[in-house]
Amino acid sequence: MQPGYFPANLLFGVILLAAVAFFLVTVHKLYRLLRLGQPEDRFDQIGRRVRGVATFVLGQRRVVREPAGWGHFFIFWGFIIITVGSVETFGAGLYHGFAYWQVLGKPLTAALYLLQDLLCAGVVAALGVSLYRRFLIKPERLRFCDQHAANLDAGVIIGLILLLIVLLFGARAVEYRLAVAQPGRYFPQSAFISVALSGWFAGLPQADLEGWYSFFWWAHTLVILGFLVYIPFSKHLHILGAIPNVFCRSFHPLGELSKLDLEDESVETYGVARIEEFTWKQLLDLYACTECGRCSENCPAHLTGKPLSPKETIHHLKRHLLSQGQLLLAQGEAKEMPLVGEVCLPDEIWSCTTCGNCMEHCPVFIEHIPKFVDLRRNLVLMESSFPPEVQTVLRNWETNSNPWGLAFATRGDWAQGLQVPTLAETPQVEFLYYVGCAGSFDARGQKVAAAMVQLLNHAGVSFGILGAEEKCCGETARRIGNEYLFQAMATELAETINGYGIKKIITTCPHGYNCLKNEYPQFGGQWEVYHHTEFLHRLLQEGRLTPWRPLDKKLTFHDSCYLGRYNGLYKEPRELLKAIPSLRLLEMERHRQKSFCCGAGGGRMWMEETLGTQKINEARTDQALALEPELIAVSCPFCAIMLEDGLKAREQEAAVQVCDLAELLVQALETGE
Ligand code: SF4
Numbered sequence: 001m002q003p004g005y006f007p008a009n010l011l012f013g014v015i016l017l018a019a020v021a022f023f024l025v026t027v028h029k030l031y032r033l034l035r036l037g038q039p040e041d042r043f044d045q046i047g048r049r050v051r052g053v054a055t056f057v058l059g060q061r062r063v064v065r066e067p068a069g070w071g072h073f074f075i076f077w078g079f080i081i082i083t084v085g086s087v088e089t090f091g092a093g094l095y096h097g098f099a100y101w102q103v104l105g106k107p108l109t110a111a112l113y114l115l116q117d118l119l120c121a122g123v124v125a126a127l128g129v130s131l132y133r134r135f136l137i138k139p140e141r142l143r144f145c146d147q148h149a150a151n152l153d154a155g156v157i158i159g160l161i162l163l164l165i166v167l168l169f170g171a172r173a174v175e176y177r178l179a180v181a182q183p184g185r186y187f188p189q190s191a192f193i194s195v196a197l198s199g200w201f202a203g204l205p206q207a208d209l210e211g212w213y214s215f216f217w218w219a220h221t222l223v224i225l226g227f228l229v230y231i232p233f234s235k236h237l238h239i240l241g242a243i244p245n246v247f248c249r250s251f252h253p254l255g256e257l258s259k260l261d262l263e264d265e266s267v268e269t270y271g272v273a274r275i276e277e278f279t280w281k282q283l284l285d286l287y288a289c290t291e292c293g294r295c296s297e298n299c300p301a302h303l304t305g306k307p308l309s310p311k312e313t314i315h316h317l318k319r320h321l322l323s324q325g326q327l328l329l330a331q332g333e334a335k336e337m338p339l340v341g342e343v344c345l346p347d348e349i350w351s352c353t354t355c356g357n358c359m360e361h362c363p364v365f366i367e368h369i370p371k372f373v374d375l376r377r378n379l380v381l382m383e384s385s386f387p388p389e390v391q392t393v394l395r396n397w398e399t400n401s402n403p404w405g406l407a408f409a410t411r412g413d414w415a416q417g418l419q420v421p422t423l424a425e426t427p428q429v430e431f432l433y434y435v436g437c438a439g440s441f442d443a444r445g446q447k448v449a450a451a452m453v454q455l456l457n458h459a460g461v462s463f464g465i466l467g468a469e470e471k472c473c474g475e476t477a478r479r480i481g482n483e484y485l486f487q488a489m490a491t492e493l494a495e496t497i498n499g500y501g502i503k504k505i506i507t508t509c510p511h512g513y514n515c516l517k518n519e520y521p522q523f524g525g526q527w528e529v530y531h532h533t534e535f536l537h538r539l540l541q542e543g544r545l546t547p548w549r550p551l552d553k554k555l556t557f558h559d560s561c562y563l564g565r566y567n568g569l570y571k572e573p574r575e576l577l578k579a580i581p582s583l584r585l586l587e588m589e590r591h592r593q594k595s596f597c598c599g600a601g602g603g604r605m606w607m608e609e610t611l612g613t614q615k616i617n618e619a620r621t622d623q624a625l626a627l628e629p630e631l632i633a634v635s636c637p638f639c640a641i642m643l644e645d646g647l648k649a650r651e652q653e654a655a656v657q658v659c660d661l662a663e664l665l666v667q668a669l670e671t672g673e
């Protein structure tokens with residue numbers, strides 16, 4: 001934007017300085033609040049982090065996964081391009097006569113002006129859609145605890161951006177008229193929208209044009225500076241938080257929780273009770289939230305009416321940080337305010353199934369689950385506060401190393417009569433089949449374990465089990481928050497496995513798989529770990545398993561959260577199913593990355609589900625039944641239990657069968673019956 005006439009360059013300089021100073025002071029306060037958090041290193045692999053920003057911020061990869069995200073894409077890029085244009089505006093305000101074309105040359109300026117016009121038009125369209133969605137369609141995911149304040153904030157922001165664009169086009173239209181009238185001035189014809197709009201100002205005398213120009217320039221500039229001042233106080237704080245948050249995202253596997261140092265005697269408290277006990281990165285998450293609601297839109301707890309909406313949890317924590325953190329900064333010590341009870345409800349924390357849907361869909365990589373687990377850790381380890389049913393299951397793990405509390409010495413009994421060597425008998429085997437608690441003790445899980453043994457023997461795999469020496473992997477104890485119990489279990493199991501010199505492990509439970517693969521390296525477990533779907537897929541590809549018996553059934557597959565979202569195994573189970581002749585696979589609406597939890601994860605399997613409008617397993621069963629399948633295939637013993645319960649609740653257990661993939665393969669093999 002090239003100014004022709006400014007009444008007060010000095011005045012503009014003062015206003016600009018004041019606005020920028022105010023903005024920087026506010027940002028500095030936000031930075032000091034972050035520094036209240038605990039230390040954490042998120043500055044390794046700088047190149048990968050920069051690439052992540054390019055992909056997920058500039059490319060908006062996660063945002064455009066769904067059609068509504070394209071609106072944000074245009075608003076984001078329009079905003080950037082308006083900012084680039086503002087540099088010229090500000091430059092001209094400070095130095096009379098400054099214009100891009102004098103610095104960049106006319107061809108580049110023409111291209112830039114064309115891009116600005118196009119993107120500004122795109123932004124206007126996107127904002128129109130945004131207004132329509134928010135105020136007329138009112139999608140569920142934009143609902144908020146304080147809807148009025150959220151709408152007001154969104155309305156102000158959308159209104160400001162629209163005003164900015166209107167003023168920008170106004171100034172440019174007049175500028176074109178001035179350039180036509182004054183030789184020596186330049187305005188590129190490529191800005192065809194501005195040129196078209198200039199018709200409104202045709203025929204005005206030069207003095208009027210200068211007056212209009214001055215009006216547009218000042219109004220545009222003041223709105224930009226107002227926006228700058230307003231951003232940190234609005235939901236658009238994410239403009240400041242999102243880029244660093246994406247840059248600092250975790251490179252650990254989604255399924256790896258942090259290890260608490262339980263040996264350090266100087267540590268007085270475990271987990272998180274107060275806001276400053278989160279790490280600085282966990283606090284940065286709070287600034288980055290765009291309040292888009294993608295997390296809650298996919299949260300099984302929220303969708304079944306539990307008192308948990310991850311979007312609102314993040315929002316409440318942010319509000320608490322901004323208020324309580326200010327007190328901490330001002331007085332050094334604020335009123336003791338435990339997060340659980342004051343900021344989050346205990347039922348909110350315990351409702352999470354750790355399914356990972358929130359983290360999978362969050363466009364700015366907010367890490368919800370570690371926060372829930374940190375809060376649980378404090379409740380369990382410091383307050384002994386948890387749902388009463390958890391008490392029983394923790395005792396069962398402590399005494400018998402399984403959640404049912406069945407005698408630990410009977411752990412290998414399921415294998416009696418099957419061709420399964422124990423490692424004690426044949427320690428030189430290639431693979432350990434880690435059966436897990438469900439395969440060892442639950443009647444349903446034992447059938448899957450037996451099918452797996454049949455398949456491994458059929459393919460000639462060298463394997464053995466630990467039998468009575470096997471112990472629970474502790475995964476669920478960790479997610480419930482009992483890190484102390486988990487570490488004791490993990491240390492013992494890792495020592496047993498390493499004692500046999502095992503390097504490769506197969507599991508039939510995605511929870512054990514994730515834990516052994518992603519968390520046991522913290523305890524000296526450096527093994528190749530395979531989930532049975534992955535391993536059977538490999539055997540299929542190697543021609544060691546050839547399903548031939550047709551299974552003329554209509555089937556849908558339920559993705560386990562810990563297999564799919566946590567470990568990316570979507571293709572393998574589907575290819576196994578497709579290898580079975582005549583089997584017809586139908587996909588549920590929520591499948592793969594969007595799969596809906598069965599309700600068992602995060603220890604929820606062992607807690608009563610009394611809250612909400614519906615049980616999560618019944619909601620998932622309904623989604624499957626909508627396809628009228630004859631079979632529901634699963635790859636997790638806990639999903640099998642939950643879905644079978646769901647079928648019973650719908651009185652469909654006779655019509656629809658839940659089968660593990662291993663069971664289906666056995667049926668389809670020449671040895672199968
Ligand atoms: S992990 Fe799953 S249940 Fe927990 S908050 Fe996220 S989406 Fe909801």
Ligand code: SF4
Pocket residue numbers: 288289290291292293294295296310311314358361362363364365366
């Ligand atoms: S946490 Fe992520 S997905 Fe949820 S509202 Fe915030 S930005 Fe959106």
